[in-house]
Amino acid sequence: MFALLGRIAVNHPWKVIALWVIATIAVVGLAPKLTATTDQSSFLPSHYESIQAMELQQKAFPDDVTPAALIVVERADGAALSGDDAARVTAVATDLSGRNIKGVTGIQATPPAANRSIQVIAVQMTKTTDPSDKTQTDSVKELRDALRGQVSGTELKAGITGTAAQTLDQTESGNKGMAIIGIATVVLILVLMLVIFRSPVIALLPVITIGAISSTVGGLIAIVAHAFDLKVDSSVNSLLTVVLFGVGTDYILFLMFRYRERLRAGEDPKTAMISAVTRVGEAITSAAGAVIIAFLALTLSSLGMFRALGPALAIAVAVAMLAGLTLVPAIVSKLGTKVFWPSKAWQQEPKGTVFAALGRGLGRRPGVFAAAAGAVLVALGVAAFGFHPTFDMSSASTSDTTESTVYSKELLKGMPAGATQPSLVYLHSDAALTGAQLDAYRTALTTTPGVGQVGAPRVSADGSIAEFQVTLTSEPTSDAALATVRGPLRDSAHAAAPAGSSAYVGGMSSVLVDFKAAMNHDYKIVFPVAAILIALVLALLLRSVVAPWYLMGAVGLGFAATLGAAVLVFQRAQGNSGLIFSLPIIMYMFVIALGTDYNILMVARLREEAAEGRDPRTAAALSVRHTGPTIAAAGVILAGTFASMMLAGNSMLAQMGFAISFGIALSAFVMAMFFTPAVTALLGRKAWWPGRIGARRDIMTELDDQSDWQATQNSYTR
Template sequence: MFALLGRIAVNHPWKVIALWLFAAVAVVGLAPKLTPTTDQSAFLPSHYESVQAMNLQQQAFPNDSTPAALIVVERSDGAPLTATDTAATVAVAGDLTGLGVNGVTGIQVTPPSENRLIQVVSVQMTKVTDPNDKTQSDAVKKLRDELKKRVEGTELKAGVTGIAAQTLDQTESANKGMAIIGAATVVLILVLLLIIFRSPVIALLPIITIGAISSTVGGLIAMVAKAFDLKVDSSVNSLLTVVLFGVGTDYILFLMFRYRERLRAGEDPKTAMISAVTRVGEAITSAAGAVIIAFMALTLSTLGMFRALGPALAIAVAVAMLAGLTLVPAIASKLGTKVFWPSKSWQREPQGVLFAALGRGLGRRPGLVALASGAVLVALSVAALGFNPTFDLSSGSTSDTAESSVYSKELLKGMPAGATQPSLVYLRSDARLSEAQLGAYRTALAATPGVGQVGAPRLTTGGEVAEFQVTLTDQPESDAALATVRGPLRATAHSAAPPGTVAYVGGLTSVFVDFKAAMEHDYKVVFPVAAILIAVVLALLLRSVVAPWYLMASVGLGFAATLGAAVLVFQQAQGNSGLIFSLPVIMYMFVVALGTDYNILMVARLREESQQGHDPRTAAALSVRHTGPTIAAAGVILAGTFASMMLAGSTVLSQMGFAISVGIAIAAFVMAMFFTPALTALLGRRAWWPGRTGRPDGDEPDDAEWYDQSTRQTTEHAYTG
């Protein structure tokens, strides 16, 4: 099949290129607009309490909403606010109201704090869930500009914080980070490919090809999202960019390294490209298949964001695979050997001193190599036991100098930490709630550990539903706040509810509590299913029921080792309370799924060398020599791409970038380069059971015989290809 695909691409390149152009125009023209959402509650199933609370809120208080922004006012000298200062704050709020800022639905001045160190002005805004809707962001910018003018020259200072302000600052920080990541990715790919191939043509090939297919990918995702009513998270665009460039470049590298190898073996350019597609096509397809399966397993998640993200990333990988096996060969066949211009190094076999030496060492002592590389993985995996997921992202997603961060801290001078996003407790009854019931219930909530204050209840017109605004003593997204809501607050809300009533705890913290519970459930379902399906792909590729077991075990060790490395750096060395809650899923998507590519590429070459009659140790040595450079180049590019995220100045992006880059480095330089070929050499012919590949185990050479034979076969291989 892959030989036929190669012949079509090479013999009819213009038709293949034209077909891709036609498909791109058709998909982009027919695709609906992709509208992602930032509403986290939209991703949760309806049986979770936070969603039930939100639904009750929409029924009972359809116009109710938590203040989107908070204006914090204080004296410049830090002294308590005077009556004159309070009057000035009221006047400023009146001026801001009179401006009629678009998106602002109400501005309300609250009394000064008990210690009179701060005064808060609540700003209600039109609710938005589309991240492309800039109404709230523009409103915050306008309020900040006007507020600065009105307190300038007075004894007051003020700033805007709250969810809308934090979102604006986080978005600006993320945009800066993504610009750095995008630039670093392109530069890294160009520089490394120039070093490897010494050709600007081949260096630009991934950039041009992947850029050309990106619009097609976006259109296909929009079609699928509309057809299946999928809720797409706002982070999908940034992830798609990284996946497309990372996976696409890897597949192009796999192909071009084998193309160059066939040219050195004496084949003409067209025959060499057909041979390259034939020989590496199965490995690329299997690698892509494993990644697609891993991503599609996310559709089993209870969280809507992952159910949508999985198919989106799977589409990106599928399109990148098709482009790597059809579009790239078509373009390369038109260029011929000019794809390596101006370098002439493609004409001669390099000495390959480093990887040849690594291969010889592994072949001589596979047991020692397996033990050493396995020990590294196990040692790092132990640290993963200390992993603590956290939702406390606000402090790390913006700089400490951002206005929302500064005035969020200033707010703590006079208000409980949870004032920026209070929890909401709803009490529902079939009859009108009495004053005695409401008073007793409010008292019980206020006495709950971790609760700072409870506002007076708001009632519906009929008095059947009451809303209590509960301000926690901790930041709403902190571990302590989640523990309060998950434990004592929900327990008290339910047990203290009067007979004949039902209570629900809602708000952002409650959403995070349910989010965490849903993710813990998903870990038990998604990961095992994905592992089984990937093992099936490996079994089909290798025609073996043995190899998939130790390959998946190595991938599992790599995952644990990566998580352990992140725990050591961010929790132990830097003293953070935990790692971002979604890190295991992110690692699963990029480290397990993409890291499996390298294992598959190495094992496919091991099987190919064994089929040519080499004994297991020689096959391992030759595989490391000839596939090692490909895996090393792909690993460095992909790991470097993600490592650039650490330049964005955000703790969240730093944790993601570090974990993914280290995970990919482990997958490439520990698992695929050493652990997998060493285990395969130790298992010998048994690794391919029930297939019959290579020499019988009884005929395998001893160390001295192997060294002489390996040297001879490696030399022969360099000239015969």
Template structure:
């Protein structure tokens, strides 16, 4: 199949390029705008309590909502607010109200805190109705402009925090971070390809072709998101950019290394490309298939963010594969050997002393390589036991110097940590109206819950069947302490104290994150095993073996826990963070498991190819490392480097993602695929290919098997 595909593409390159141009134009013209959201509640199914609370609140109190923004005032010298200061704050509030800022529906001044270090004005805004709605963020921008003028030349300082302000700062940080990641990714790919091939043509080839393909990818993702009503998280854009360029460059590298190898073997340029597609097509298609399956397994997730992320990344990988097997061969077949210009190095076989020596050593002592590489993975994996998920995405996804973060810290000087996003407790009766004594007793119970700082007086709905309490926690809403308060004592008290004939639920951002944890634990039990089984089926079909998929997946699992352990070591133990972002295990699964399988497939496919040439298992392992080692090393460096560029984005969320994924890919390339997997395959020998025995070579009526050749490494 791949031989026919190679011949078709190489002999009709202009038709292939023209078809790609038509596809790009058509998809871009037809695609809707891709919208994203940061509202975590949009990702949870409706059966979770936090979502039920939100729905009840919207039904009973359609005009009532927590403040979208909070204006925080304090003295510039840090002293307590004086009487004249509070009078000035009142004047500022009146000026802001008189400004009639669009979509600001109310400003409610609050008396100074008990210690008089801060005073706030709660800001109500028009409700956001869709992911792309900018009403609140536009209002925050205008409020900040007016506010700055009002406190200039006074003893006060003031800033805006709260959900709308945090969202605005997060958007601006993400935009800046995405630009940094994009530039760093492209520069890194250019530099590394120049070093590897010494050719600006090859260096520019992935940048230009993948840049064009990315327009198709974005359009297709937007179409799929609209068709299936998928909620796309804002972090998808940064991940998508890196995946597309990183994976796409990897597939191009696999093809170009084999193309150069066939040229050195004496093929003419067109024949060399046909043979390259023939030889590498099955391997990279199987590798891409494993990645796509791993991504698509996320559609089984209960969380909307992962159900959208999986298909988006699967589309990116599928298009990168399609371009690698059609568009790149078509362009290279037109350029011929000019693709290597001005370098002449492609004409001669390099000595490859380093990988030859490594291959020879592995062939002689596979057990030593297996024990050492496996020991490294196990040692790092032990550290992973200390993993603690954290939900503090607000501060982690913006700069510490952003206004919402700075003034959130100011707010904590005078108010409970949960003041920015109070927890909502709602009680509803199905029998008449709620009685005042019932609500008073219920409120008293809430005030006695450990971890609760303040409980507001109840607000009754128009028909008096529903009451809402705002519960301010003593801990930051995203913190472990806040989540434990909601998960345990608060929900227990709310459910236990609800009077007969009523139902009570707990909502708010802390409750959303509690339900997120439950949903993710469910997903770990479903998504990971399903993906592992499907990837093993792909490996079994590719390698025609029932044995190899088991130890290949075992090595990938070790790579996964080793990567998690490395992240825990750096961010929790060395940097002292309370935990790692809660999505990190799933993100690592996407890339370390899926892409780690990529490198394993490439190495083992070459190992089988060498075995079919008549080499015994140890020789085949040595030769596969010698020939495929440089490809895996180059691909690993480029892909790890592109993900490492996320650490330059300036926020903790992308830094943790970038570090974990880049380390995971480095482990997959330089520990698993290069040493652990070929060493295990050499030790298992012919048994690794049972029952298909895909390593056998027909030699007339005789087949070549283990032991018929010398076991010395070449």
């Protein structure tokens, strides 16, 4: 099949290119607009208590006026607010209200805090459920501009926080991060491809081809998201950029290294490209299949953010694979050996390379290499037991210097920690609730451990639903707040509900408690399903039931080692309270899937060498020599593209970027380069059981010195 695909691409290049152009125009023309959401509650299924509480809120109070923004005012010198200062704050609120800013329905100054450190102006805004509606964020921009003029030249300073301000800062931070990631990714690919091939033509090849197909990928994702009503998280765009360029460049590298190898073996350019597609096509397809399966396993998640993320990234990988096996061969077939211009290095096999020496050493002492690689993985994996998840998504998705983050912290100077995002308890009865019932219920909530205060109930028009605003003693996204909601608050709310009524705890802390429960569910479902399916891909590729076991075991060790490294860097070295809660599942998908790419490439070459009659140790030595440069180059590029996420300016992308890039580096330079070929050499023909590949030939004694090795290698490549 791959030989036929190679012949079509090489013999009919213009038709292949034209087909890609037509497909791109069609997809882009038919695709709806893709919008992302930052509302975490929209990702949870409706059976969770926090979502049921939200539904009650919308039913009872459709015109809820909970402030969308909070203007925090304090003295610039840090002193307590005076009476004149408070009067000035009230005047500021009056002036802002008189500006009739679009989307703002009310502006009200509250009394100064008890310690007079701050004073808050509450801003109500028109509610919206459309993630593409920018009315609230535009209102925040206008309020900030007006506020700066109001406090300029006074002894006061002020800033805006709250949900609308946080959404604005997250969006702007995300856009800035996307630009940085995009530029860093392209520059990295250009530089590394120039270093590897010394040709500007090849350096531009992935940038141009992947850039050309990116619109197709975006269009297909929009079509699928619209068709299946998938909630696309705002972080998808960042991940999509690095996945598309990183994986796409990897597949191009796999192809071009094998193309150069066939040219050195004496084949003409067209035949060499057909041979390259034929020989590496199965490895690329299997590698892409493993990645796609791993990503699609996310559709089993109970969280909408992952159900949308999986198909989106799977589409990106599938399109990159198709381009690598059709569009790239078509373009290269028109360029021929000019693709290497101006370098002439492609014409000769390099002598005495590092990978030849590494391969020779591994072939002679596979046990030493396997033990050393395994020790590195286990040592880092031990640190994974210290992993602690954090659910503070608002500060994690922006930098610490954004206005909403800074003034969210300033707000705590004069208010209880839980006042920034209070929990909301809803009491629902079939009949109208009495005053005595409401008073007794409020008293029960007030005596709950971890609760600071409980506001007077707000009752719906028909009297059947009551809302109690509960201020926790802990910051809403902290471990203590989540523990309070998950245990004492929900227990008290349910137990104290009058006969014939039911209670539901909502608010941000409750949403995060349910997020944590959903994540624990996903770990038990998504992880094993993805591992089993990837193992099946490996079994089909290798025609073996033995190799998939130690290959998946190695990748599992790589996952643990990667998580351990992230714990050491962010929790131990930087002193963070924890890692982003979604990091393990995202990291698992990338490390398992993308890490398997390199294992597949290496083990496919091991099988190829064994099928040609090499004994296990020689097959391992030759595989490291030939495939090592490809894996090293691809690993550096893919790890580098994900590492660019660390430049985005927020802790969530920094943690993702570090963990994924470190995991890919481990997969390439520890597992695929050393562990996999070493274990395969130790197992010998048993690795391919029940298949019988090649006859055992013991020729390692011929490789006693560099000249003997080179002579043997030349005979094999020819």
